[in-house]
Amino acid sequence: MDTAAPGNQGKKVGNGASESAHPFTDKAQESLHSSVDKLAGSASRAEQNIRETAAGSAENMSARKKEAEAKWQKSGVRNYAVNNPVAAAGIAFAAGMLVSSLFRKK
Structure with a gap:
């Protein structure tokens, strides 16, 4: 075979x-x-x-x-934002405007 x-x-x-x-x-x-x-x-x-x-x-x-x-x-930041939501939103808005103005092209 x-x-x-x-x-x-x-x-x-x-x-x-x-x-x-x-x-x-x-x-x-x-x-x-x-x-x-x-x-x-x-x-x-x-x-x-x-x-x-x-x-x-x-x-x-x-x-x-x-x-x-x-x-x-x-966190203290969380407690502040919970207790003062309008102030926290204002701070965040101001910080965003500052950062965007720093990175804006001239």
């Missing part, structure tokens, strides 16, 4: 193995399959690292958000 792949016209060798009619193509195919397998392994590791990093970053950002919200709730 010929052990060569279908469509691969192989010659019988003395020990029953077949000699390929396309040795270069067979070597290239084997090399490419090996390269794809290595690439798949590397991609798998990279994906796992990205997923772990993303999960860690999401946890870190969530903790920072809670910390910032707690600081804002205790």
